[in-house]
Amino acid sequence: MSTLFDLPPDQGEHAELTGDLNPAQRAAVEHAGTPLLVVAGAGSGKTRVLTRRIAYLLGARGAHPGQIMAITFTNKAAAEMRERVGELVGRRSGAMWMSTFHSMCVRVLRREAKTLEMSSNFSIYDADDARRLLTLVARDLDLDSKRYQPRALAAHISNLKNELIDSESAGSHATNDFERRAAEVYVEYQRRLSQANAMDFDDLIMRTVELFQVFPDVAEYYRRRFRHVLVDEYQDTNHAQYTLVRELVGTEPTESGVEPAELCVVGDADQSIYAFRGATIRNIEEFERDFPNARTILLEQNYRSTQTILSAANSVIARNPDRRDKRLWTSEGDGEKVVGYVADNEHDEAAFVAGEIDDLVDQGVAKYSDVAVFYRTNNQSRVFEEIFIRLGLPYRVVGGVRFYERKEVRDALAYLRVLANPDDTVSLRRILNVPKRGIGDRAEACVATHAERERISFVSALRDAVADKVPMLNPRSRKAITAFVELLDGLYELADSGVEVADILEAVLDRTGYRAELDASDDPQDASRLENLDELVTVAREFTESAAEAAALAPETDAEEEPDAGVPEPGSLPAFLERVSLVADADSIPESDGGDAEEDADDAGVVTLMTVHTAKGLEYPVVFGTGWEDGVFPHLRALGEPKELAEERRLAYVAITRARERLYVSRALVRTQWGQPAANPASRFLDEIPAELLDWRREAPSSGGGGGSPRAATTWGGRPGTGSDSAQSRLASGGMRTTGFTGARNDWKDTVALKLDAGDRVNHDKYGLGTVVSTDGTGPRATATIDFGTAGTVRLMLIGSVPMVKL
DNA sequence: AGCTCTGGCCTTTTT
DNA sequence: GGCCAGAGCT
Numbered sequence: 001m002s003t004l005f006d007l008p009p010d011q012g013e014h015a016e017l018t019g020d021l022n023p024a025q026r027a028a029v030e031h032a033g034t035p036l037l038v039v040a041g042a043g044s045g046k047t048r049v050l051t052r053r054i055a056y057l058l059g060a061r062g063a064h065p066g067q068i069m070a071i072t073f074t075n076k077a078a079a080e081m082r083e084r085v086g087e088l089v090g091r092r093s094g095a096m097w098m099s100t101f102h103s104m105c106v107r108v109l110r111r112e113a114k115t116l117e118m119s120s121n122f123s124i125y126d127a128d129d130a131r132r133l134l135t136l137v138a139r140d141l142d143l144d145s146k147r148y149q150p151r152a153l154a155a156h157i158s159n160l161k162n163e164l165i166d167s168e169s170a171g172s173h174a175t176n177d178f179e180r181r182a183a184e185v186y187v188e189y190q191r192r193l194s195q196a197n198a199m200d201f202d203d204l205i206m207r208t209v210e211l212f213q214v215f216p217d218v219a220e221y222y223r224r225r226f227r228h229v230l231v232d233e234y235q236d237t238n239h240a241q242y243t244l245v246r247e248l249v250g251t252e253p254t255e256s257g258v259e260p261a262e263l264c265v266v267g268d269a270d271q272s273i274y275a276f277r278g279a280t281i282r283n284i285e286e287f288e289r290d291f292p293n294a295r296t297i298l299l300e301q302n303y304r305s306t307q308t309i310l311s312a313a314n315s316v317i318a319r320n321p322d323r324r325d326k327r328l329w330t331s332e333g334d335g336e337k338v339v340g341y342v343a344d345n346e347h348d349e350a351a352f353v354a355g356e357i358d359d360l361v362d363q364g365v366a367k368y369s370d371v372a373v374f375y376r377t378n379n380q381s382r383v384f385e386e387i388f389i390r391l392g393l394p395y396r397v398v399g400g401v402r403f404y405e406r407k408e409v410r411d412a413l414a415y416l417r418v419l420a421n422p423d424d425t426v427s428l429r430r431i432l433n434v435p436k437r438g439i440g441d442r443a444e445a446c447v448a449t450h451a452e453r454e455r456i457s458f459v460s461a462l463r464d465a466v467a468d469k470v471p472m473l474n475p476r477s478r479k480a481i482t483a484f485v486e487l488l489d490g491l492y493e494l495a496d497s498g499v500e501v502a503d504i505l506e507a508v509l510d511r512t513g514y515r516a517e518l519d520a521s522d523d524p525q526d527a528s529r530l531e532n533l534d535e536l537v538t539v540a541r542e543f544t545e546s547a548a549e550a551a552a553l554a555p556e557t558d559a560e561e562e563p564d565a566g567v568p569e570p571g572s573l574p575a576f577l578e579r580v581s582l583v584a585d586a587d588s589i590p591e592s593d594g595g596d597a598e599e600d601a602d603d604a605g606v607v608t609l610m611t612v613h614t615a616k617g618l619e620y621p622v623v624f625g626t627g628w629e630d631g632v633f634p635h636l637r638a639l640g641e642p643k644e645l646a647e648e649r650r651l652a653y654v655a656i657t658r659a660r661e662r663l664y665v666s667r668a669l670v671r672t673q674w675g676q677p678a679a680n681p682a683s684r685f686l687d688e689i690p691a692e693l694l695d696w697r698r699e700a701p702s703s704g705g706g707g708g709s710p711r712a713a714t715t716w717g718g719r720p721g722t723g724s725d726s727a728q729s730r731l732a733s734g735g736m737r738t739t740g741f742t743g744a745r746n747d748w749k750d751t752v753a754l755k756l757d758a759g760d761r762v763n764h765d766k767y768g769l770g771t772v773v774s775t776d777g778t779g780p781r782a783t784a785t786i787d788f789g790t791a792g793t794v795r796l797m798l799i800g801s802v803p804m805v806k807l
Numbered sequence: 808a809g810c811t812c813t814g815g816c817c818t819t820t821t822t
Numbered sequence: 823g824g825c826c827a828g829a830g831c832t
Contacts, residue, residue, distance in 0.1 A: 074821045102822045126822075145827075146815090201822050236821075277820060377818055379823085399820090433808095440808045476808090582822060613819050635818055651819080674817070675823040 014060045017052050017088070021045075028297045029053045031264075032061065035249075035291035037234075037284070038266040041328045042313070042657035043304030043619065046266050050230060051081060053264060054096070055088035057228055065095035067227040069248070072100055073236055075583050077617065081232070097226070101241055102201060103582050105208040108222070109199075110566035115215055116207065120566030121574055123198040123417055123424045124581040128410065130154050130200045133426050137188045141181075148181060156182045157189065161202035162238040162278035164209060166190075195457065197423040205240040212247040219247055220254050227261050234267030234287075238278035242290075251291070263291065269324065270317050273613060273651050275643075285324070302328045304619050306335025308693050309663050313656040316688045320646045328657070337695040340686070341666040345677075346627075349668045350383040352698075353624050354391050356664065357607060360622060366662075368394055369605020372620040374612045374655050376633040380626065381609050388607070398610040404580060408518075408529040409536055413580060415508040418488070419495045420574050425458040435517045437484060443477035446470055487511060501576045502540035509533060540576060547571030612655045623659035625652075628667040629680035631783075631797050639799070640780035652685040665689070670794070676785065678795040754798050754806060756784045765803035767791040 018026045025045055028038045029052045040046035054070065057063040070085075072078045078099050086093045097104060106124065113120035125133065134150040134157075156179065160170050167190040170183035193199060199207060212219035229249050231237070237245070249261040265287065272281045288294045302310055310328040317323070339356075343349035353373060360366040373384055378400045388395045403409060411434050414427035422428075429448075433439045450470045451461035464470050465481045473481075490511065495504050509515040515533065518526045547570040568574035608620070612633075627633050634648035656663060665686060670679050756762070760772040770788035777783050782798040796802065 072821085077821080100822065124822090127820085149816095204822080233821085274820075276818080277822095379817095382823095436809075438808070442808080611819065613821085616821085637818065647819095672823080 014056060017056050017059060021048075021052065022301055024297055024299050024301070025049050025052075028264075028299070029056050030060075031295055031297070033262070035262075035287070035294040036264040037287045037294055037296045038264065038299060039284075039296060039324075039326065040266050040268055040299045041302060041326055042268065042271060042654070043302040043328070044299035045301075045303055046232075046268075046299065047080065047084065049299070050232060050264075050266055051084040051088060054085050054228075054230065058089055058092065063228055065089070065092040067225065068096040068098075068230070069104070069226040069228070070096065070098040070230040070232070071104060071245075072098075072232040074617075075100055075103075077232060078103075100582065101244070102204050105204040105244070106578065106582065107564065107567060108208050108211070109204065110568075111564050112211055112215075112218055113566050115218060116211060118194070119197050121197070121421055121568075123196065123421045123427070124204070124578065125193070125198050125200040125426065126581060127154065127201070128405065129198075129426050130158075132430065133192055133196075134185065134189060136426075136429075137185055137192060141185060141188065143181060143185070148178070148185070152178075153182055153185050157186050158200075158202050159278060160186065161200075161206045162240050164206055164240050164243060166206070166210075192425070195423065196425045197421055198426070202240070205238075205244055209240060209244050209247060212244070216254070219250075220256065220258055222248060223250050223254065223261055224258050229261050229263050231263075231265040232267075234265035235269050235272040235281055235284045236267070236274050236279040237283045238280055239283075240278075242280075242283045246290070268326075270320075270326065270650055270653050271616060273616060273647060273654060275647050298326060300326060300328055302330045304660055305330065305657060306332065306661060308334045308337060309656060309659050309661075312338050312663065312689045312693050313653050315690050315693075316649060316656065316685055317653040319688055320649050321642075336662050338689060338693050339662070339664045340694050340696040341664065341698050342682075342696070343666060343668045343698075344670065346380070346383045346668045346671045347387070349626055349666050350387045352666060353384065353626065353664070354387045354393055356624075357393060357622075358391070360662075366622050367604050368607045370621040371624070372608045372610065372615065372618070372622070372658065373624045373626060374610065374615055374658070375626050376612060376635060376651075378611060380632075384609055384626075394606040396606045396608055398608060399614045403532065403535070404583075406529070406532055408514075409532055411514065412505060412508060412533060412536055413577070415491070415512070416501070416505065416573060417577055419491055419504065420577055422459045422492075423457050428458055431512075432484065435513050438480035439477060439484060443473060443481065446473045446477070447481070495573060500540075500544040500571070501573050502537050502544060504573065505537055505540050509537075539580075543576050543579065544571050547575070612651050615658050616654050619658050619660055621660045622662045622664075623655070624664045624666065625655045626666050627671070628665050628683035628686050629671065630683055630799070631678070631680040632667075632671065632673075633683055634685070636777075636781055649685065649688075652683075665694075673795065676793060676795050678783070678797075680797055681799065754784075754802050754804065756798065756806060761807040762786060762804050763807055764788065764796075767794065769807075 018029055021029060022045075025048065028036065028049045038046070038049060040049065050070070054068060057068060058065060070078075070081055072081060082093060082098045085096070085098070097107075099107070109116070109122075110120045113122070131150045131154050134153045135145075138145065138148050138150060138153060157170075160173070165173055167183070167186040170186045171180065174180040174183050193203070212222070226248065229245065231245055245263070245265075249263045250258070251260055253259050265284070267284045269281050269284050272279055272284070275281065283290070288296060305313075305328075307330050310330055314327050318325075341349070341352050343352055357366075357368070357371050360371070361368060373395075375381060375384075381397050381400065385395070385397065387393075404413075411431060414430045417424050417427040418431065429444065432444060447458065447461045447465055447470055450456075450464060451458050454461070454464070456464070461470065462481055462485055465473055465478055466485050468478060470478075491504070491507060494507050515530070518530045518533075551570060568578060612625075630639060633652070634645055638644035638648045667680075667682055667686065670677050672678070756772050756775055758772050758774050762770050762772065764770060764786070767786075767788035768791060770786040770791075773785045773787050773793065775782065775784045780799045783795050784798055785793060785795045787793045796804070
């Protein structure tokens with residue numbers, strides 16, 4: 001196997017797989033024997049390396065497709081990999097496991113359910129279900145819902161699970177009151193999950209690890225089977241996922257002599273932006289320590305962006321401390337400068353973006369689908385939508401409230417989940433009184449108490465209520481519950497009769513009166529709810545159809561092993577539920593893909609709007625990075641927290657490196673936040689882009705305009721005579737910023753210039769005299785809300801040089 | 808039971 | 823500004 005390695009590409013036996021790769025890529029494809037870390041910078045052809053490597057394993061190294069497991073984080077990535085591997089190796093790819101961490105774990109857990117003494121038809125609880133259950137638990141434990149918010153509890157428990165700390169040992173890890181109580185909640189939460197025959201997302205990983213660790217023979221089975229494990233986006237793995245991978249491949253031969261499997265991970269520490277979800281960058285940084293003899297290959301050549309864009313990205317990310325140096329380069333030339341724009345306010349910023357897109361399209365430089373607009377938080381999409389609608393620019397917002405998170409969709413799915421798993425108490429209680437059928441909180445509490453006291457499931461308790469065996473329950477409620485149980489029984493019967501999922505769904509919507517209620521409403525929102533439900537029915541229909549097609553196409557089942565035990569039958573209700581639980585609708589991102597596929601008009605497609613997080617992994621010829629303000633991007637909560645700030649900087653790096661040809665960065669001097677205008681300083685990340693790469697289209701706002709906004713506080717007045725360190729002069733110097741100067745500037749920026757308290761009088765260069773209404777935050781996050789009389793009330797950040805004096 | 812009103816709170820979110 | 827939870831009213 002080592003002879004191939006040394007051959008020039010065009011003479012190698014498998015030149016069709018490696019001939020068109022650069023040396024680093026080729027080394028990554030051909031490396032054999034020891035663990036491999038591919039550090040793949042943005043746009044360096046990472047997917048190409050992964051897919052070619054898989055093909056190479058088959059073609060050059062004699063691996064069997066069934067020995068290959070490739071793990072990704074998103075279904076979209078898994079689907080893309082499957083497709084591209086399919087192009088290289090054909091139908092053989094069908095025998096590989098190419099899926100997300102979560103799907104892979106579900107598959108294993110359903111197969112091995114018996115070993116874990118659980119039922120294989122368990123429900124999968126997402127974050128919303130988990131929060132609901134936690135609300136119930138916290139209430140039952142009489143916890144103050146302010147101090148112990150379900151959100152916070154959920155986050156804490158999730159973190160514990162990501163660290164593989166189970167509910168029994170959580171108490172001993174607690175360091176404060178909150179954590180101690182949370183540990184109690186955790187115990188009860190797990191008890192209820194198991195009662196409901198359900199697992200949350202984090203359980204899927206944790207329980208699989210537990211399975212492998214407690215049952216070495218099970219682990220050995222999978223290790224024997226999967227001789228090649230490939231992991232994408234390794235920088236986003238959390239501790240549990242890391243452990244899962246390690247258990248899967250092993251580090252030592254097993255007792256019966258099964259050698260560790262071959263591991264290949266691909267990732268980029270600079271694109272780690274999910275620490276808040278438990279991802280730990282250490283996994284990629286310490287790969288060589290975790291896996292001795294590991295080889296690391298760096299992919300630095302970029303095939304996506306211009307050198308200007310790459311230099312901007314390199315320069316920003318270089319500010320992060322303790323980072324393994326990596327510099328992206330391209331052989332394709334400098335391209336256009338980065339365009340900068342300082343807007344008066346967020347409307348002005350949006351107008352600039354819209355106008356610029358218009359121009360680019362008019363000039364034939366780009367079509368709408370080539371353009372993406374990024375922002376830090378979802379609520380920033382609104383101003384863009386407003387102006388895009390007004391100007392008739394076609395656009396699409398990705399993210400925000402997603403399809404499967406909509407209330408009506410979740411209600412409908414809750415019915416289906418109850419049908420598939422009657423013990424699913426969270427879903428059952430969700431739909432108990434939806435639509436309203438006269439089963440109120442009181443009645444629900446009676447049933448819940450009865451269930452608890454008798455140690456029976458909630459459904460059984462409901463049946464007891466029908467038989468009048470639940471104490472304290474008034475006759476009216478009993479009648480309502482009886483009707484509900486009859487309704488459910490009718491639906492169970494239908495579900496058992498083997499009709500397809502969409503028909504069950506239709507029956508649910510009709511028989512419950514859910515559809516009728518929405519039909520009768522004249523609220524326009526309810527009309528869109530109806531549409532969403534129709535869409536869900538369509539999804540169900542398509543699901544059944546594609547399952548049928550797949551069944552027809554499927555080759556004779558490999559005799560190699562028994563059909564996966566416990567895994568739902570294709571097309572069935574449980575299979576449908578599994579699909580919708582584990583599939584996010586990120587696949588709905590419009591294709592940009594400019595280049596090969598020519599569209600008929602050059603203004604084809606739509607502009608894509610999304611958060612920077614959502615943009616990871618995508619690329620666009622034209623990118624607008626908006627809201628580059630301290631307090632927005634980087635986010636307020638990250639200021640003064642070096643770790644979080646470093647993550648924000650990686651986010652900026654991700655944003656920049658999405659752009660292929662043209663990058664815009666913009667900010668607004670004043671932005672309405674939480675209903676009040678806030679003046680934020682320039683993002684420190686703007687300072688970190690070398691001045692010579694930037695072409696400031698507008699630095700200082702129009703001085704003479706007078707401002708059409710009624711708020712009056714949206715345009716800066718003329719150049720003030722006072723304060724050479726004013727915001728204006730900082731703005732004016734924007735073009736002269738040098739990289740050497742920035743470090744010092746950052747220190748200076750982080751100091752609070754002005755200490756204010758409510759009631760203080762101030763004089764501001766722009767707004768004039770004002771009174772401090774309130775203050776908020778400390779240190780670098782300090783802000784003051786100040787009433788400037790006719791100039792309006794504005795929230796100002798107090799870091800850096802505030803053009804204002806205390807009187 | 809179920810409505811409306813008020814007050815407190817705000818990230819990002821692959822599964 | 824807008825969502826959710828709890829209180830209070832019908």
